[in-house]
Structure formats: C-alpha cells, structure tokens
Amino acid sequence: MINMAARVALRSYPPSFRERYGCELEALVEDTGAGPSIVADLLVGALRAWLRPVMPDESAERRRRRMQASVxxxxxxxxxxxxxxxxxxxILSEQPWPTPDLVRRLLDxxxxxxFGTGLILxxxxxxxxxxxxxxxxxxxxxxLVALAPTLPTWLIAPFLLAFASIDPLSYWVAALAVLGPVAFLITMAVAPAVAITRCRPSAKxxxxxALSGVAVAFAVTTTGIACVAVVTGLIMNAGDAAQLVTVPMLAVTVAASAxxxxxxxxxxxxxxxxxxSS
Structure with missing residues (x-):
C-alpha cells in the first residue's frame, strides 16, 4: 500500500511523465514498499523529470513540450x-562605504x-x-490555490517581526515571520510553473x-551581473564576513541566469x- 508521502512524491512528477510512466511507477512502489529512501528517490526523480522533461518522438509535440518546459x-x-x-x-544600504556608481547603475x-519583463509575463x-x-x-x-495559505504570512511578516522584537521569548513568532514569506516566495515560483504544465497550452x-522568454532571460542575466558586481564590492570592502550572506545569493542568481x-x-x-515549417 502506498503511504501519503509516496503518493505526494508520485504526484510531484510532471503530468507528461505521469501519463507515460505513472502506472508503472506506482506499481513498482507498491511492490518495493514506500520507505523513506524510496520517497527520497522519488522526489529526486521528480526534480530530474521537471528539469529534463520527457519528450515524445513526434516532432510537433516534442517542440510543443520543449517550449512549455522553457516557459x-x-x-x-x-x-x-x-x-x-x-x-x-x-545589503548595500547597510554598508558604511558608498556604493560605486557602476554598481548602482547595474542595479537600476x-x-x-x-519590471519590464514582468509586464511581458x-x-x-x-x-x-x-x-x-x-x-x-x-x-x-x-x-495556484497553494498561494492562499502562504500569502497571509507574507503580509503580516513585518508585524510578527515587530512583536518578536518586543518579546524575546517569542522565537516561534520570529520563525513564522521568516519562514512564512520564504514559503510564499517558493510557492509563487513553483505553483505557476506547475499550472503552465497542466494547462497544456497550444503551440500558438x-x-x-517562448520567444518572449528570451527577453526575460536577458533580464535575469542582467540581475546576475549586478549581483556579481555587488558581491565583488562587498568582498573587497567588507572582507570575508560578507561572504556568508552574499555568496549563496550569488550562486542562486548565477544559476538562474545560466x-x-x-x-x-x-x-x-x-x-x-x-x-x-508552417
């Protein structure tokens, strides 16, 4: 019998993958069991399936799914x-040294x-x-319904942080003020991507x-370049202490740009x- 964790892991695969391999994978999980290692393997496989979607042999459908994955x-x-x-x-506003003009212009x-590509989206x-x-x-x-429970935590986060600063014992309030917006931001990135896949848009x-995505990609790359400039300036002026915060951000933005x-x-x-071909 498949437990809840394994069922969630199976449903996290892309719809195209579940259509082609869902029944076989579910039967395999029923035969082998759904222990923690199996669930972990399923989640890793789901991530791999989203990053490298299954493409059919038919050229027209293959191109459609490639555009869908790209979007x-x-x-x-x-x-x-x-x-x-x-x-x-x-981060720059908290630094005692003035921000170089080049860095500020890159950020602008x-x-x-x-924001311009946001209008395109x-x-x-x-x-x-x-x-x-x-x-x-x-x-x-x-x-997109998943946004509903996390949106309130984003809106009330400043008030929760203020309360936590007044009452030092309310660590759980501070944790909610930090983790709640993080959950909303992650959901905001993932839920529309899943919806795009489930919509099965037409090739038109x-x-x-897909063509508009090229402009979006260049905007993301511009942000990555600005992040490189900011991190370089921080390391040169603030030393190794700045790496704890800025280097992970640099890794994320560079990976997103690529x-x-x-x-x-x-x-x-x-x-x-x-x-x-048309």
Whole structure:
C-alpha cells in the first residue's frame, strides 16, 4: 500500500511523465514498499523529470513540450532574480562605504529590465487564462490555490517581526515571520510553473511565450551581473564576513541566469523551427 508521502512524491512528477510512466511507477512502489529512501528517490526523480522533461518522438509535440518546459523554467528563474534585487539593495544600504556608481547603475538597469519583463509575463499569463477559459480547462490553475495559505504570512511578516522584537521569548513568532514569506516566495515560483504544465497550452500561445522568454532571460542575466558586481564590492570592502550572506545569493542568481539563457534558447529554437515549417 502506498503511504501519503509516496503518493505526494508520485504526484510531484510532471503530468507528461505521469501519463507515460505513472502506472508503472506506482506499481513498482507498491511492490518495493514506500520507505523513506524510496520517497527520497522519488522526489529526486521528480526534480530530474521537471528539469529534463520527457519528450515524445513526434516532432510537433516534442517542440510543443520543449517550449512549455522553457516557459516554466524561465518563470522560476525570473522569480529567483526578482527576489534577489531587494536583498541586494538592502545589503548595500547597510554598508558604511558608498556604493560605486557602476554598481548602482547595474542595479537600476536590472530593476527596469525585471519590471519590464514582468509586464511581458503578465501578458503571457492573460493569454494562457484566455485560452484555458475558452477551452474550459480551468482546473489547470488549481496549483495556484497553494498561494492562499502562504500569502497571509507574507503580509503580516513585518508585524510578527515587530512583536518578536518586543518579546524575546517569542522565537516561534520570529520563525513564522521568516519562514512564512520564504514559503510564499517558493510557492509563487513553483505553483505557476506547475499550472503552465497542466494547462497544456497550444503551440500558438507557447510560441509567443517562448520567444518572449528570451527577453526575460536577458533580464535575469542582467540581475546576475549586478549581483556579481555587488558581491565583488562587498568582498573587497567588507572582507570575508560578507561572504556568508552574499555568496549563496550569488550562486542562486548565477544559476538562474545560466538556466534562463539555456532554457529560453532551446524554447526559442523550437518556436522558430515551428514558424519556418508552417
């Protein structure tokens, strides 16, 4: 019998993977058991399936799924870069030494690029919403329901931090004030990506989104370059103490930039190939 943890791990696989291998994988778990090591392997496999989606042999469907995977990946990387910008501004505002003009200009360019591409993503979301409304596939947006329980923690986090500073014994309040917004940000990045996969958009809509993803990828890369400049300045002026906070952020933004460029390039290639063959 499959326990709840294994069932959640099985459902975390992409819909295309579950359609092709879901029954076989579920039967295998029933035969081998669902211990902690099996659940861990399932979660690792689910992550690998999202990063390297199963592509069918048919060229048209293969290109459609490649564009779909590219759009979902680009959204996640855009969220990662967007979350890094206010943290970079906060870190620089707390430093006693003045921010170099080049670093400040890079941050300004990154902010304009990220907010500008945010409008592109909004247009894409409206296009997806219009298509799902027309086809009646509104159930594909159910993953967004996960935002509901985490959004209040994002809104009340400042008040919780203020209360925690008054009452030093309320460590659980401070933990909620920190972990709640983190859960919301992670859900904000993951839930729309899952919804995009469940929507099964048409090739026409995906072509528009995949080509727009190139601009999003360059905006994410701009944020990565700005983060490199900030971290370099902090290490040169603040020493090794700054590495504890800034180096993990640098790793995230650089990884997001690389993933956005590679994934958007593949998606755009699939979109342009479809245009040439039509």
């Amino acid at each position: 979902a990946t680009t959204w996640v990387t855009w969220c990662a870069a967007l979350y890094a910008l206010p943290m970079l501004d906060f 360019v990154a902010q304009y690029a990220m 909004l247009v894409g979301a409206l296009a997806l919403l219009a298509e799902t409304s027309r086809t009646g596939n509104r159930a594909a947006w159910r993953p 809509v995906l072509r528009l989104l 993933a956005a460029l590679v994934s958007s390039g593949r998606g755009a290639k699939a979109a342009l190939h479809r245009e040439q």
